[in-house]
Amino acid sequence: MYIMVVSKLDFGEIMQACKASYKPFEGTVEMTRKPASLVDSIAAAKKDGRRPVIAEIKPASPTAGAIRTVGDPAEIAKEYAGAGACGVSVLTEPKYFGGSLANLQSAAGISVPVLRKDFLFDLSQVKESYYYGADTLLLISSFFSADSLAAMIAECRRYGMEPLVEVHDRDDVERSASAGATLYAVNNRDRHTLKVDLRRTRDLAPAIDGTVVSASGVSTVDQLKFVLSYSDAALVGTALMRAERPGSALQNLIW
Numbered sequence: 001m002y003i004m005v006v007s008k009l010d011f012g013e014i015m016q017a018c019k020a021s022y023k024p025f026e027g028t029v030e031m032t033r034k035p036a037s038l039v040d041s042i043a044a045a046k047k048d049g050r051r052p053v054i055a056e057i058k059p060a061s062p063t064a065g066a067i068r069t070v071g072d073p074a075e076i077a078k079e080y081a082g083a084g085a086c087g088v089s090v091l092t093e094p095k096y097f098g099g100s101l102a103n104l105q106s107a108a109g110i111s112v113p114v115l116r117k118d119f120l121f122d123l124s125q126v127k128e129s130y131y132y133g134a135d136t137l138l139l140i141s142s143f144f145s146a147d148s149l150a151a152m153i154a155e156c157r158r159y160g161m162e163p164l165v166e167v168h169d170r171d172d173v174e175r176s177a178s179a180g181a182t183l184y185a186v187n188n189r190d191r192h193t194l195k196v197d198l199r200r201t202r203d204l205a206p207a208i209d210g211t212v213v214s215a216s217g218v219s220t221v222d223q224l225k226f227v228l229s230y231s232d233a234a235l236v237g238t239a240l241m242r243a244e245r246p247g248s249a250l251q252n253l254i255w
């Protein structure tokens, strides 16, 4: 008798799909733009009494399905910046998150750093991110060896970007540290079950030497205060994208 295991969608499967549909970026890039620093922007927010929040443009997700139709990403990005965001994160993964490089390009160039959020794995995607206006990008630590992560980080720095390295457990933290990461995202969402637990920030942040962003699952001021008592900034997506007015919802969180 065979028992059939129905596979659940997890980060590994999303990455596999991204690799399968990958087309290497072949554009030419002149390195004339100096990306803005997310770390500096987090520090500036703290200094003038804003809760440091990176606000995300996320049209859909594997757990929530369709979240919001993003007509004009530039408009939302400006709203976020105007509300006091210390950064704007833009999903570019199309299949599961409804994102695009066009969204990134349209949101880029605002007054705060813009983060490219995707399942990246290839060195050429660093250049691509720079080309489309990103100030920095997300690297999910568990998909890399220490060596390949170090190579990605070095490539980011060549473009003047300090990548946000996502960690889920202590192994990730160790591997990322030995690869030289300085800016970390603790994802409160489990990469296998996709369930959120904010206590992950509490448990993992003390093991990290660097700037820590707590990502996922924050929707109330109390939750934000909880994660910020262990981290330097929080990354909020769904709660803002679901709000009637994302900018006002963000303002209520920040001040």
Ligand SMILES: O=P(O)(O)OC[C@@H](O)[C@@H](O)c1c[nH]c2ccccc12
Residues within 6 Å of the ligand: 056, 058, 117, 118, 119, 166, 187, 215, 216, 217, 218, 235, 236, 237, 238, 239
């Ligand atoms: O919508 P939320 O729960 O506020 O989460 C935002 C962000 O943390 C989440 O989009 C995210 C964190 N790490 C990722 C990696 C890939 C794609 C998406 C993510």
